[in-house]
Amino acid sequence: MKQYEKKYDADGRPYLETSLPGLLLTRLPLLNKVTSFTREEREEFGLMGLLPTHVSSLEEQVTRAYANFKSFKTDLEKHVYLRALQDRSEVLFYALLDAHIQEMMPIIYTPTVAQAVEQFSRIYRFPRGLVVNPENIDRIDALLEDTPFPDVQLIVATDNEGILGIGDQGFGGLAICIGKLSLYTAAAGIDPAVTLPVELDVGTNRQDLLDDPLYLGVRMKRLEGQAYDDFIHRFVTALQRRFPRVLLQWEDFSKQKAFDVLERYRDVVPSLNDDIQGTGAVVLAGLLAASKRSQQPLTQQTFVIHGAGAGGVGVARQIVRGLQLQGMSVEAARERIYLIDSKGLILKDRKGLEPYKRELAQEPSRVAGWKLQGAIPSLLETVREAKVTVLLGLSGQRGAFGEEVVREVAKNTPYPVVFALSNPTANSEAIPADVYRWTEGRALVATGSPFDDVEYEGALYPVGQGNNAFIFPGLGLGVLTCRAKRVTDGMLTAAALTLSEFVDTNRLAQGGLYPRMDRIHTASKQVAIAVIRQAVKEGVCGEQLPEDLEAHLEQRLWKPVFLPIRKAR
């Protein structure tokens, strides 16, 4: 169904043209102006007696919506309110978000989105996105014909197995795709009408979900092996047929599947895995900012990555690229990175070592002289013996960076770097206030979920949010704008370098390694420009763009304003 067409009047002013009846306009989130339908529109669409007398401005509506938002006590209630608002009027939702991004980001995204995922079958309201499951995959071409908008350019899809740090969530993972796409629009001005969240409902291994009478997903154990691969393959090939230029973001796939799916399709459709690549880029940006702050070159650091899944390995790979740019060989760079999973330090001689961990496993000879309690070095032992200076947490293990470990890092360097990147907040490897205390305020800290700035001994330390949200919206804007055929590693590195330069000097001097969240628009635009320039360099652009990219981007951004609506004649 074509809901509307965007047109321009004789003076070049945009308006929406639709043939739908008035009542439907009040039910469709991209057409609904709520109390802002003008007198002319009310007249033209037969809404005269159906709406309140006063015609509100968008600002008045934002004020009213904000008061409503404030009236809710819990974060989950606030989330439900915002999501319902989004389903009622996208313009109002994004205008409200724009005005209060710092306050509302944690409600639509981490940490509250984790509760929304867990409670999804209880808070469900309106359909949003596409649900693909083993019962309808046979008709995938027909499903893709029925999307609410005919020009899908951007998809976030999940198989729900590794949601944030809370694991297999079955059907509820759709809430993450919705949240990520909201950020694409809020941060990078992507038109909501070209986005589509996709639920790949391939089952769940959570017995409690399967036993829950209210659970909304397919009631079966997860598809695995060939059946899983076939399912994904049918989805991707149907997408290629229907939306050949769509950018596909894989989200919260777990471990081996995350790597397999990314590799299988990254040269087939423009696609990225946010947890592997977006996270890698955002962490490299933070490390470069840390290095600027401490005046200690990246090449002199020794890294521990705690957690060797999509996030951890993605970060390791991107650090290797960062070190290569500074003149190190791949081999030397890999030797600097110690990857730790639930079994301890990953060594090359481990039996049954998963393929995606191999490139980053260390030679056993490198730990031969270490003083160890057991056969495999623990986190603490690795930090001590390898003289680690940078701790990166991507394990989802709450409190994994305890006092002993952090103090040990602080012995090895004047500027210990501690990034507790696991989400949501409850899964954070450390609490920033503790880290500052344990390091006498010397640490350079970042977290995956938002934390308040910390006051320590009279000084204020802003805690930067090291979250891929600083990468994917700008990356997507860049890819869509130049119609890039691929998402390359070079584009992610370019995004990281640009973001690292973006933190202002004052904030950096206080130890803030990422911009404040209310600068995410400007940061995303700069990321987009860097991505486009890199795409041009690598010859993967599908479109020639004008020299003044900033102006070009500015005029193509979707903005939350009510456009006039006219009846199609």
Ligand SMILES: NC(=O)c1ccc[n+]([C@@H]2O[C@H](COP(=O)([O-])OP(=O)(O)OC[C@H]3O[C@@H](n4cnc5c(N)ncnc54)[C@H](O)[C@@H]3O)[C@@H](O)[C@H]2O)c1
């Ligand atoms: N800040 C960000 O932008 C960002 C981005 C991606 C992931 N993350 C976070 O990283 C965490 C992991 O996500 P993922 O996508 O890599 O998941 P994943 O399922 O792919 O991998 C999880 C990994 O955690 C590790 N792990 C589990 N228990 C451990 C233990 N006791 N000790 C050490 N390691 C252990 C394992 O190595 C496992 O491979 C999550 O909490 C997620 O929120 C943060």
Ligand SMILES: O=C(O)C[C@H](O)C(=O)O
């Ligand atoms: O969703 C986030 O907040 C970041 C990341 O993609 C994650 O899985 O934790």
Ligand SMILES: [Mn+2]
């Ligand atoms: Mn994720």
